[in-house]
Amino acid sequence: MLDIDFDNSKPIYSQIIDEIKRALARKALKPGDKLPSQRELAQSLKVNPNTIQRAYRDMELLGLVETLRGQGTFIRKDDQLVSDIKEEMMEEIVETFVSQMQSLGCDSKKILRQVEEKITSTARQ
Amino acid sequence: MLDIDFDNSKPIYSQIIDEIKRALARKALKPGDKLPSQRELAQSLKVNPNTIQRAYRDMELLGLVETLRGQGTFIRKDDQLVSDIKEEMMEEIVETFVSQMQSLGCDSKKILRQVEEKITSTARQ
Amino acid sequence: MLDIDFDNSKPIYSQIIDEIKRALARKALKPGDKLPSQRELAQSLKVNPNTIQRAYRDMELLGLVETLRGQGTFIRKDDQLVSDIKEEMMEEIVETFVSQMQSLGCDSKKILRQVEEKITSTARQ
Amino acid sequence: MLDIDFDNSKPIYSQIIDEIKRALARKALKPGDKLPSQRELAQSLKVNPNTIQRAYRDMELLGLVETLRGQGTFIRKDDQLVSDIKEEMMEEIVETFVSQMQSLGCDSKKILRQVEEKITSTARQ
DNA sequence: GTGGTCTAGACCACC
DNA sequence: GTGGTCTAGACCACC
Numbered sequence: 417m418l419d420i421d422f423d424n425s426k427p428i429y430s431q432i433i434d435e436i437k438r439a440l441a442r443k444a445l446k447p448g449d450k451l452p453s454q455r456e457l458a459q460s461l462k463v464n465p466n467t468i469q470r471a472y473r474d475m476e477l478l479g480l481v482e483t484l485r486g487q488g489t490f491i492r493k494d495d496q497l498v499s500d501i502k503e504e505m506m507e508e509i510v511e512t513f514v515s516q517m518q519s520l521g522c523d524s525k526k527i528l529r530q531v532e533e534k535i536t537s538t539a540r541q
Numbered sequence: 542m543l544d545i546d547f548d549n550s551k552p553i554y555s556q557i558i559d560e561i562k563r564a565l566a567r568k569a570l571k572p573g574d575k576l577p578s579q580r581e582l583a584q585s586l587k588v589n590p591n592t593i594q595r596a597y598r599d600m601e602l603l604g605l606v607e608t609l610r611g612q613g614t615f616i617r618k619d620d621q622l623v624s625d626i627k628e629e630m631m632e633e634i635v636e637t638f639v640s641q642m643q644s645l646g647c648d649s650k651k652i653l654r655q656v657e658e659k660i661t662s663t664a665r666q
Numbered sequence: 667m668l669d670i671d672f673d674n675s676k677p678i679y680s681q682i683i684d685e686i687k688r689a690l691a692r693k694a695l696k697p698g699d700k701l702p703s704q705r706e707l708a709q710s711l712k713v714n715p716n717t718i719q720r721a722y723r724d725m726e727l728l729g730l731v732e733t734l735r736g737q738g739t740f741i742r743k744d745d746q747l748v749s750d751i752k753e754e755m756m757e758e759i760v761e762t763f764v765s766q767m768q769s770l771g772c773d774s775k776k777i778l779r780q781v782e783e784k785i786t787s788t789a790r791q
Numbered sequence: 792m793l794d795i796d797f798d799n800s801k802p803i804y805s806q807i808i809d810e811i812k813r814a815l816a817r818k819a820l821k822p823g824d825k826l827p828s829q830r831e832l833a834q835s836l837k838v839n840p841n842t843i844q845r846a847y848r849d850m851e852l853l854g855l856v857e858t859l860r861g862q863g864t865f866i867r868k869d870d871q872l873v874s875d876i877k878e879e880m881m882e883e884i885v886e887t888f889v890s891q892m893q894s895l896g897c898d899s900k901k902i903l904r905q906v907e908e909k910i911t912s913t914a915r916q
Numbered sequence: 917g918t919g920g921t922c923t924a925g926a927c928c929a930c931c
Numbered sequence: 932g933t934g935g936t937c938t939a940g941a942c943c944a945c946c
Contacts (some may be wrong), residue, residue: 673800674799674800675798675799675800688894691896692895693896752895756892756895756897756905759888759892759895760892760909762888763884763887763906764906764909766884770813770816770817770877771816771817774910777906777910778907780881780885781885781888781903781906782903784885784889785889785902785903786899
């Protein structure tokens with residue numbers, strides 16, 4: 417299910433968390449859903465089980481998931497949280513995008529036009 | 542002049558090239574300008590001179606700069622090239638941005654609205 | 667396999683490239699062939715691995731070879747390229763030869779006769 | 792008069808000797824001619840006077856020139872010597888040429904044809 | 917002063 | 932095992 421191309425810009429556990437957040441944001445995962453077991457995910461992503469452990473623990477600390485002994489790890493039933501995560505990720509992506517475009521000397525008008533062009537050209541495909 | 546926060550997503554020499562391309566795109570560097578000497582830039586960026594050498598040599602092979610022995614390295618006088626570079630970098634940034642937003646489940650309308658909001662809020666600041 | 671007597675008329679990496687081109691021209695190397703690994707060649711030629719790296723990288727940028735991570739460096743499968751290289755090297759050698767002979771005051775007839783003599787005497791050996 | 796582009800394939804004094812031999816071969820210098828004074832040549836070639844000294848001394852040892860105290864250095868009046876030198880230089884050039892062409896896999900026929908082509912194309916220019 | 921080459925060797929990613 | 936990056940530093944050529 418989860419399939420990630422890791423790069424080395426961030427620790428792997430952090431990229432795993434990001435991917436799960438993205439899945440939540442686009443509703444591929446929903447509150448109450450069960451995550452793969454740590455062992456299973458470690459195998460399918462070909463990473464060390466400790467790395468998954470770290471990702472799941474961090475998400476627990478964030479209040480994103482809850483682990484029930486002997487049953488597994490589940491997305492917390494908290495719709496507010498899910499929408500907050502989506503908001504926060506979008507905010508970061510947009511922020512990065514705008515500042516990158518500005519570092520190329522693009523003004524607001526130029527930035528908007530480029531996005532519009534991209535979107536319409538993608539839609540046409 | 543050039544000041545770069547390296548991350549480890551890419552080789553250092555490659556990040557140096559990117560930064561010089563960005564400087565060109567926003568006209569902080571112009572065709573004919575002299576780049577810092579290899580030694581000077583190595584000192585200011587606190588990297589090995591060979592790493593700068595690699596960056597400068599790659600840019601030479603790309604046709605971006607030309608090196609005159611004993612005189613230094615200069616941005617090639619080729620306005621077409623400069624505008625091509627800007628175009629290419631913008632294209633890549635927009636591409637990445639749109640696909641990231643789509644991976645969060647945003648549709649075209651949502652993406653555009655987020656950019657508009659960001660831009661107007663930034664403008665107000 | 668490759669065995670080179672370096673002189674100091676050119677950088678070592680450049681002489682390595684020339685030798686590989688020569689091997690291609692006389693079909694001692696063929697498209698698809700694997701070159702020695704960088705470490706291996708460095709040892710057999712008694713030069714630093716970085717020097718081989720430089721030679722291999724330059725050939726990659728020239729489109730002469732392609733490098734597959736973890737597998738090695740291979741002559742590109744492009745027969746046109748190979749014949750172009752041979753043509754180009756012959757052209758340069760003949761050019762140098764004729765101008766050297768002319769700088770000794772030899773006319774066309776004399777130049778040709780000298781080559782003929784050399785060739786028939788070599789053939790007889 | 793003498794004007795030389797030095798490379799670093801050989802010591803400078805040796806390249807000077809070669810150039811004088813070439814001048815002899817093409818009769819730009821003749822037996823009995825006076826060579827430039829050592830100081831003068833050092834200046835015009837922008838090399839150290841000791842280097843010229845070494846070149847002249849070696850040519851003296853070869854029997855090519857003779858130095859008359861207070862009068863200068865002269866090409867020895869020995870026509871046989873001059874023709875021997877030309878012969879020897881041609882021999883070396885042809886030798887090198889043929890072996891370079893062979894190292895590219897050219898056979899005798901191919902070598903001759905390339906020289907013929909070059910000569911006729913040069914003649915036409 | 918400028919850039920160019922080369923060595924020696926560490927450390928990393930991918931296989 | 933393979934290649935890729937980077938450092939540290941020597942030495943050279945050209946100006």
